[in-house]
Amino acid sequence: MAAIAGRCEAYKRATASFLDWLALNQPPKARSVRDILTAAQSLNTQGRVLPESVNKNLRNAISLRRSVHCMYEERAQSRSRDDERHFYFIEALESARLLLSAPDISDHTAEPDPSDGPAISKPQYAAIQTDIEALANRFAMLEVEEAADTPDIAVEPPAQKAPSLLVGETVIIEGVVSKPELNGRAGRILQYDEGRGRYAVDVDGQQYCLKPSNTRVSPMDIAEEERYLLGETVQFQAACLLLDIEGVLREVRVAWDEHRHGGCSLLEASARTNACVRHAERLASAVELDMPTLDSLERVVCAAYLMRTISWTQSFLKVSFAAALNLVSDITHGIPGDTVLPTLGGTRVIFGVELFAKLAAGLTADQQVVKARAQVRKRVGSVTDAQIGTVLERITEDVTTRIARPVAESGTLQDPDDFYCGDDGLLLTSAFLRVLSSPSANIVRRPDRWSAPKPGFFGPEWHEDHNPAQCTNDLTDYLGGALPALLYFADGEWRVSKSRRLTMPELKMETLMPLWPLLETAMDKKASTLALVVAVQAMLVSLVCVNGERRCRRVAISTRSAVRKALIQIDHDLAAFTEAATNGCLISERNKSNMEMLRSFVDFTNRRHEHPPLSASASDPVLSAISVRQRDQVLLQNPWVAGQQQLVLSFGFGIGCGSTMLDSTGQTSFALHLQNALRVAGAAEPVPLIDDTLMAVIGGENKAVWFAGVPASNFAKAWYHRLGMASNAKTNRKLTGIEPIDLSRTYCYVAEADFSGLPLIDDANPLPIVLQAITSAFASDQLVGANLTALGTQLAGLPEYLVDKLRLHARLESALVDVMSDKYGAAQGKKGRKKGKASNTPAGQADLKARRDALYRMLVAELMFACEREVPDQSEPFHTGAGTSIKVDRKDLPRCTPAERAMIEDAGRALKEYIEKIQTTTYRIL
Numbered sequence: 001m002a003a004i005a006g007r008c009e010a011y012k013r014a015t016a017s018f019l020d021w022l023a024l025n026q027p028p029k030a031r032s033v034r035d036i037l038t039a040a041q042s043l044n045t046q047g048r049v050l051p052e053s054v055n056k057n058l059r060n061a062i063s064l065r066r067s068v069h070c071m072y073e074e075r076a077q078s079r080s081r082d083d084e085r086h087f088y089f090i091e092a093l094e095s096a097r098l099l100l101s102a103p104d105i106s107d108h109t110a111e112p113d114p115s116d117g118p119a120i121s122k123p124q125y126a127a128i129q130t131d132i133e134a135l136a137n138r139f140a141m142l143e144v145e146e147a148a149d150t151p152d153i154a155v156e157p158p159a160q161k162a163p164s165l166l167v168g169e170t171v172i173i174e175g176v177v178s179k180p181e182l183n184g185r186a187g188r189i190l191q192y193d194e195g196r197g198r199y200a201v202d203v204d205g206q207q208y209c210l211k212p213s214n215t216r217v218s219p220m221d222i223a224e225e226e227r228y229l230l231g232e233t234v235q236f237q238a239a240c241l242l243l244d245i246e247g248v249l250r251e252v253r254v255a256w257d258e259h260r261h262g263g264c265s266l267l268e269a270s271a272r273t274n275a276c277v278r279h280a281e282r283l284a285s286a287v288e289l290d291m292p293t294l295d296s297l298e299r300v301v302c303a304a305y306l307m308r309t310i311s312w313t314q315s316f317l318k319v320s321f322a323a324a325l326n327l328v329s330d331i332t333h334g335i336p337g338d339t340v341l342p343t344l345g346g347t348r349v350i351f352g353v354e355l356f357a358k359l360a361a362g363l364t365a366d367q368q369v370v371k372a373r374a375q376v377r378k379r380v381g382s383v384t385d386a387q388i389g390t391v392l393e394r395i396t397e398d399v400t401t402r403i404a405r406p407v408a409e410s411g412t413l414q415d416p417d418d419f420y421c422g423d424d425g426l427l428l429t430s431a432f433l434r435v436l437s438s439p440s441a442n443i444v445r446r447p448d449r450w451s452a453p454k455p456g457f458f459g460p461e462w463h464e465d466h467n468p469a470q471c472t473n474d475l476t477d478y479l480g481g482a483l484p485a486l487l488y489f490a491d492g493e494w495r496v497s498k499s500r501r502l503t504m505p506e507l508k509m510e511t512l513m514p515l516w517p518l519l520e521t522a523m524d525k526k527a528s529t530l531a532l533v534v535a536v537q538a539m540l541v542s543l544v545c546v547n548g549e550r551r552c553r554r555v556a557i558s559t560r561s562a563v564r565k566a567l568i569q570i571d572h573d574l575a576a577f578t579e580a581a582t583n584g585c586l587i588s589e590r591n592k593s594n595m596e597m598l599r600s601f602v603d604f605t606n607r608r609h610e611h612p613p614l615s616a617s618a619s620d621p622v623l624s625a626i627s628v629r630q631r632d633q634v635l636l637q638n639p640w641v642a643g644q645q646q647l648v649l650s651f652g653f654g655i656g657c658g659s660t661m662l663d664s665t666g667q668t669s670f671a672l673h674l675q676n677a678l679r680v681a682g683a684a685e686p687v688p689l690i691d692d693t694l695m696a697v698i699g700g701e702n703k704a705v706w707f708a709g710v711p712a713s714n715f716a717k718a719w720y721h722r723l724g725m726a727s728n729a730k731t732n733r734k735l736t737g738i739e740p741i742d743l744s745r746t747y748c749y750v751a752e753a754d755f756s757g758l759p760l761i762d763d764a765n766p767l768p769i770v771l772q773a774i775t776s777a778f779a780s781d782q783l784v785g786a787n788l789t790a791l792g793t794q795l796a797g798l799p800e801y802l803v804d805k806l807r808l809h810a811r812l813e814s815a816l817v818d819v820m821s822d823k824y825g826a827a828q829g830k831k832g833r834k835k836g837k838a839s840n841t842p843a844g845q846a847d848l849k850a851r852r853d854a855l856y857r858m859l860v861a862e863l864m865f866a867c868e869r870e871v872p873d874q875s876e877p878f879h880t881g882a883g884t885s886i887k888v889d890r891k892d893l894p895r896c897t898p899a900e901r902a903m904i905e906d907a908g909r910a911l912k913e914y915i916e917k918i919q920t921t922t923y924r925i926l
Contacts, residue, residue, distance in 0.1 A: 005760065005761075006279075007064050010765070011231045014764070017054055017057040018061065019036075025043055025048060031225065031229070037136055040100050043099075043100060049102055058096075060764040062093050066090055072402075075403070080402075081169055081308075089139055092135050092136070092138075140220065166212075167199075168188065170217075171186070179208070182203060185203055198210060199212060234291055234303050234307065235303060237287055237291065242300060244280065249419075249541065255272040256541060270646065270647055275750075275767075293325055295530070296329075298333040299326075302328050302332055305402045312394065313394075316387070319379075323380070330375050331392060331396065332399045333352070336434075337440065338435075341431060341432060356400045424541070429537050429540065444483070444487065460477060462474065464551075464553065474544075483536070485631065486519055486641070490516045491523060504598070506657045507601065507653060508648070508651065508656055508751040508752070511752070511753050514535070515539065518532045552638070558642075567599070569787050569790040570602055571599070572790070574596065583847055598653060601653075602653065605645065609635070646926060650786075654789075658786070658788025659740040667799075668698075668705070668791075671694070671911070672690060674863060674911065675911060676710055676711065676715070681866075681871065683870070683904040684908045684911075689916075689918065697783055706722070713890075715864040741754070750774065786924050790922060794918045794922065798911070799855040805913075812855065815857050815858035815861075816850065818854070818857075866896055869900075875890075877890060
């Protein structure tokens with residue numbers, strides 16, 4: 001099963017492909033930018049070029065690096081040294097690619113790929129060949145004299161930066177006269193004193209004031225540069241994860257916008273959202289497994305945007321990396337356990353922005369400032385007030401300039417479209433989840449009762465008619481009531497007692513309803529998780545996109561209707577299986593047990609939709625009515641939550657469980673085989689359900705129905721092969737059942753999350769490929785919304801209907817006697833047959849299985865053998881049976897008599913009549 005790679009994984013794979021090729025052709029393996037450029041230049045002089053597959057991988061690596069660089073460029077108000085190094089690294093990779101491309105690169109006439117960067121001319125190409133040292137030095141942040149013809153490859157090169165931007169950088173000390181023993185030693189710049197024009201440099205725990213001219217940036221050591229090159233740094237992995245999450249939520253919004261405007265169904269939008277959320281969950285888990293400190297959205301954001309600040313804090317306060325990360329995260333996003341949502345000028349902001357404004361205004365006695373100072377002391381221990389002030393000023397300034405993204409030119413505090421802090425800001429959603437997860441709120445836990453707060457407790461109520469949401473920030477109160485309600489429902493899913501919960505793997509709840517497992521994990525941890533933040537944001541986005549004009553109410557109606565319809569169909573099918581089981585059919589007995597389990601699940605879901613979470617008899621009637629309203633808003637009116645329930649019904653119940661009963665007694669196979677034989681004989685009537693639906697979804701390659709493909713002759717032999725009879729009479733073939741993945745490509749993608757057939761491995765961002773595959777599958781899948789159990793139950797009556805219509809009762813009785821004789825004769829073999837006893841069991845004592853066997857045996861003999869004599873193609877010999885090797889020249893077979901021809905034509909009409917009586921509404925849930 002192919003996993004959907006994230007950006008970091010895709011980058012590592014693409015880079016490894018390029019470096020492996022480079023090492024194979026120019027050993028040893030490159031560990032630095034200088035190594036790459038030197039090897040590329042050497043291969044260029046030999047006339048070697050990259051194979052297309054490796055060239056594509058390198059383009060992918062450059063594209064992924066460029067996307068990370070643009071992420072910083074678009075947000076930061078000033079470019080850091082890390083940003084500059086990133087720019088130069090992209091320039092170096094692009095230069096290596098161009099050195100290893102065809103020499104006539106500027107002469108081609110094909111449309112250029114935008115991801116390859118700007119076109120390069122022959123003079124620039126020549127400059128790359130001779131400027132390897134300068135490119136390597138620029139990446140190492142060494143001073144170089146820029147050549148006039150240096151190519152401008154990606155974006156404008158960085159301008160000369162102020163000395164203050166070197167704060168946090170590791171430097172080499174040189175030219176110090178007063179303390180020559182410092183020369184050649186490494187230190188980290190802690191501060192820059194603009195008044196004195198001096199750096200405060202930490203050298204092994206001692207601080208010195210040095211002129212900028214006495215320091216130069218220390219190049220990366222080889223191990224650190226190799227990690228940078230391979231994408232194994234904390235900052236790069238965090239940045240890639242954030243880009244992945246932003247891409248995931250962008251796709252979620254696209255799906256629900258399409259649904260709002262009729263471009264896709266509720267099921268499809270929910271399935272695409274599921275794929276996005278599961279993708280984000282897998283990526284977040286992988287990053288946390290690799291780097292346990294990155295266990296929350298807040299820490300990931302800090303690692304991506306404030307790594308220089310974290311490193312500075314680590315040096316300034318002499319603490320570990322984990323302690324520095326935790327402190328920077330606390331000051332940026334809020335003190336753990338705090339239940340106050342920060343605002344500034346009436347606008348929701350992140351904590352660090354509010355704190356920066358209060359510090360700038362000199363509000364040292366403000367409660368939040370006092371809390372922040374106390375948090376620094378708590379995290380660090382021994383620290384002076386001056387150090388605390390320096391730390392808070394540095395962190396909050398960096399938060400404001402590198403994360404908050406205020407729009408100064410428009411006079412607004414915050415860009416309303418900002419992904420993190422705007423009107424649909426992910427960090428603002430996460431901040432509220434942290435409040436709800438705090439010990440004082442005590443909401444994220446295993447609930448022992450319904451405890452959703454009253455509407456309006458956290459702000460203005462959401463109401464689709466009177467107060468529809470325009471953005472996720474409008475849904476603060478909605479989320480405050482939705483989260484405890486969702487925890488209550490997730491914990492109570494199919495629970496039959498406090499200690500016992502029923503499960504049925506065939507329902508595929510984990511993939512079809514991924515919100516529930518994420519809520520389970522949060523309850524176990526008693527805290528929000530990064531994956532839950534993404535899922536909750538997706539849930540809110542679905543509501544924002546769809547709400548208005550009673551669309552959410554229609555979602556609730558369709559969800560309730562689907563559950564009720566499924567329950568009615570189950571009761572009908574369960575009655576049929578119960579009756580069959582009482583007549584001795586073991587298959588029906590098993591089906592009955594499965595149906596009882598399914599009925600329990602659907603009935604549980606229906607009761608949850610219909611019964612108040614708080615019963616009026618056990619509580620205030622007003623509170624009971626409020627609980628019903630909250631239940632409806634969360635479970636039924638939220639498009640994604642309701643859509644997940646419909647996915648379980650359609651794919652888990654309807655297709656997954658239904659596929660095991662669609663052909664449990666051979667009823668669907670018989671209808672298909674008979675229709676095929678009649679069609680070849682020219683006696684079939686058009687039957688859309690069989691010809692256009694079942695034949696299309698089952699297909700001729702399904703071994704469970706067509707052992708050797710759809711036959712053009714020898715229909716009886718094909719049928720008996722379907723029953724398991726081998727080509728000789730001594731052995732039987734092991735039967736295979738119809739699998740849901742063979743019936744529905746949508747089921748394969750949506751319920752199994754199996755995308756192994758898609759070209760994901762070579763793409764830098766494979767998620768859109770997956771989502772497009774889901775869309776295409778929904779567009780062509782005829783089984784979406786079908787209850788295959790109900791369809792199979794109704795097809796089971798076809799043989800009896802044919803007997804009645806064709807007046808074959810006497811033939812059936814004769815066949816039944818033969819079946820019973822065979823059955824009891826075989827059973828008595830060892831006991832009585834050697835003594836000369838024989839079975840003479842009357843047909844009236846036959847059980848249901850024997851009657852079904854007799855029906856198939858007789859109808860095959862009467863109808864399929866008659867069709868055999870009408871086969872137009874005379875080249876294929878006639879096989880007298882599946883268990884023999886006797887063949888007859890088809891030309892020796894007599895054509896059907898008029899009576900026999902009339903019978904098979906009547907059979908074609910009877911089959912059509914029976915199938916057309918099966919109304920679509922009787923086997924479809926949606």
